[in-house]
Amino acid sequence: MEIRKLRVDDYPELVRLWTRAGLPFKPKGRDNPEAIAKQMEENPDFFIGAFENGKLIGAVIASSDSRKGWINRLAVDPDYRRRGVARTLIAEAEKVLRQRGLKIFCALIEESNVASRELFKKCGYVEHRDILYFSKRDSDDV
Template identity: 55%
Template sequence: MIGTVIGSCDFRMKGWINRLAVDPTYRGRGIAKELVTRMEKTLKERGVVVIAALIELPNPASINLFKKLGYTVHDSIVYVTKRESDEV
């Protein structure tokens, strides 16, 4: 597998790009851009009007990709987790 994208939408018609990954060997070839673009198309076809993604820091490549695709960075979101094990 070269890359993958997983998306979802909720009852408010907000879309999410839940997961985006490209094999390091294939990065820099526009694959992530194509995956996001296709997911956006799929979500819009389902009536989604807002699309969001959460990016764990540090990840400047992902942040720059989403900025180039017209996304706005917000620093008003709090990310919380609950871990059952430190091994994850």
């Protein structure tokens, strides 16, 4: 398995991976090609892909709000699961965030997503059951 930064020309493969992994995305909002290209330009090291024989089999997008590092959009192709791909991607995302001086790493996970909850626990993350997520959106597409 090869781990490398994703580039703009990986976008079609990224969308294919998200679709195969069943990860919803916002093609008219923050996940559209222009938005992703802009995010990649601003933080090229935050877009991380796992490849096998040149094929994208897993990906993660790190982000920073300057206070905490976030692990976003983690996805592994169903044919390559339970081989440690996600664990490797989380470790790589933490590495790039540490390089930015961040010491707290977080993820938002749907309660029903048992695989992801177990994964993050295995990676040393503590589940907080006393926090509710609030958001405000300018539209459903963003």
